[in-house]
Amino acid sequence: MPRRATKIVATLGPASSAPEMLEAMIRAGVNVVRLNFSHGKAQDHIDRANLVREAAQRAGREVAIMADLQGPKIRVGKFAEGKVMLEPGATFVLDASRAEPGDVHGVGLDYKELPRDVKAGDVLLLNDGLIVLAVDAVRGEQVHTTVRQGGELSNNKGINKQGGGLTAPALTAKDMEDIRTAMSLCADYVAVSFPKNATDMEMARQLCNVAGAEHRHKPGLIAKIERAEAIPRLEEILAASDGIMVARGDLAVEVGNATVPALQKRMIKLARAHDKVVITATQMMESMITHPVPTRAEVSDVANAVLDGTDAVMLSAETAAGKFPLETVQEMAKICEAAERAEHVELDADFMGQTFDRIDQTIAMGALFTAHHMGAKAIVALTESGSTALWMSRHRVHIPIYALTTKVSSQRRMALYRNVRPLLMDTATDRDTALAQAESHLKHRNIVSAGDVYAITCGEPMGAPGGTNMLKICRVD
Structure with a gap:
């Protein structure tokens, strides 16, 4: 299993839809596959989602699916000569x-x-x-x-x-239809294009929950920040979402190219402070659409997003239509790993002056702090919803976080969280049995071996959501 903390989102398209190519890309490091609903019909997306699930199973990895809605078409019409x-x-x-x-x-x-x-x-x-x-x-x-x-x-x-101000609603009739399709294929995340405020995201969530009810599925919601109007309302949009995408294309056009790098840093910082995930997107490896190696500037761009603390970096046309989809993923994974090795861990500073009113959040922070100072081999969270793993992932620590869950939906959603490796495990309802099962699971996967120290968190009673109330430090026999 790769020791890379930053996740890779790859867009599916003609260049990456062959089962062998998709499987190779997943093995090379793709954690989330993006289905772009601007192209193709409902059945195309359903077929592609099945392809992703099958390829992930063959590769032995859990991969999240993100349905990216088209949003309003603010476009010119057609020309006689094209x-x-x-x-x-x-x-x-x-x-x-x-x-x-x-x-x-x-x-x-x-x-x-x-x-x-x-x-x-x-x-x-x-x-x-x-x-x-x-x-x-x-x-x-x-x-x-x-x-x-x-x-x-x-x-x-x-x-x-320029400066924003177009009144088009974030959700069109097509988007509402596409949400139904996304829920039928149980997309783990839905990305909403051009939201202006929290209301746009709340409406999207309502539509997803209604459409997902018959499939007993609730997706995570990602707000794509690409309108000038969204910038002053970032905090309210974050509060109504599960994460944001720094969508640098349209955003740069509205606010100006020069403004975007500082905005990117601010958005990543804000998302982490609010316990939300963040994806950095657009033109990250653009030259690799036609060339087998990235430019130095692209390498720096990806590395900077990693050093800023982004959860994921995203590929669009590079993997959807480019000549080198697999090589692009391999290059991106290498850049992320190199940047992470250079990261500075400042856990003690992170916790200075911090107070936590929730027991589960306090336990999560305690696990990080203790594991860091003891040089633990792994941090393990037995989690139903994944929230303990999410809190842990908001802080930089060079120790892998393994999230053991009984729910496939939680496992897939956690595929996007930075430095979290989600694993599926049938846990017992008895605490001691569950802890013993967790250790044997880690040993079986060669994550820990005799003499290694690891920190583990769980809740009593077992299986109660939001119930993480115990931290145990273990040494493997």
């Missing part, structure tokens, strides 16, 4: 009422609300900010603009407004 070349200084009309294909003078809109969301003086960024349009006037359904930065504009390219 694309146009916009020259700087030219006028260009975005027309919500236009039905015919676009040309060099203007184009229709998928997003019909645009004329109500913008005014003269606003700046629109198209195709990930490569094309810049200045709004001159809004007349009825038409937004009249002047091309400030030109280039090629093709069908259905995205539109952002």
Whole structure:
């Protein structure tokens, strides 16, 4: 089992859908597979989820599935020739009422609300900010603009407004349908695109819980931070979510590229402080879509996210459509491991001035502190929901955390937690028997051997959620 703490999220696509390739990627270090609901039909996602579960079983690993919702389509329509070349200084009309294909003078809109969301003086960024349009006037359904930065504009390219402010709801009718599909395949996480506030996340949770009820399934919810409006509301969004994704693409277009690195650091820090998970995403190994090795800048980017404390780093087109999906995962795993070796552990400083009002949280922190100072080989949490393992994973400690659970759903969800290795174990209801079973489980997997010290936490009575109230330090006979 790899000793890497940072988890890898890989997006499934044509390049990675063959069973052999998927299995090889899981063996190379993929912990979470992302299904991108912007592409494909419901049955495609169900088939791919089955592929993931089968490949994970063959590889002997537990892998989480994340369903990534498309969110609102804030895009231009189609062009008669498929694309146009916009020259700087030219006028260009975005027309919500236009039905015919676009040309060099203007184009229709998928997003019909645009004329109500913008005014003269606003700046629109198209195709990930490569094309810049200045709004001159809004007349009825038409937004009249002047091309400030030109280039090629093709069908259905995205539109952002500089500084944010587009009113599109985070959840569309398609997303609601996709949530039903995601729940039918028991996706462990659902990623919500473009949430503006906590209400968007609360609505998504309600929809997931209703759709998941018949499957007795509740997913973890990830808020993708990609709108300028989400930044001042980060804390309320975090409170309503199980984690966040630093979605650097759309976010950079709205707030400016230069602002993103500091925001990334702030988001990772905030998520950890609130006991939530965080995924860093977008263009991490972009050059590996076409090249077998990453650039030095990409290596630094991945390593910096690891040093900032991200739970996971994410691959998008690199594994979905790239030429080197397996090599990309292998390279990313190597970078994460090297960065982790250089990490500085400051557990004592972490706990200075900290107070805990929950017994289970206090036990989790006590286990970390004791194991760190005793040089323990492992920290073990017998956990039903996974919350003890989550709390432990919020602090840097160079000791692997093994979470033993009886629930497959908890095991899969914990696949995203930094430095947590979730294992499935049928535990007895009797405490002493359960502790003996846990040790034999660790010995069987060569995690501990004679003479090793490990810390173990559990709850009495056994199996009660939120009941972790015991810490034991053991030496293996």
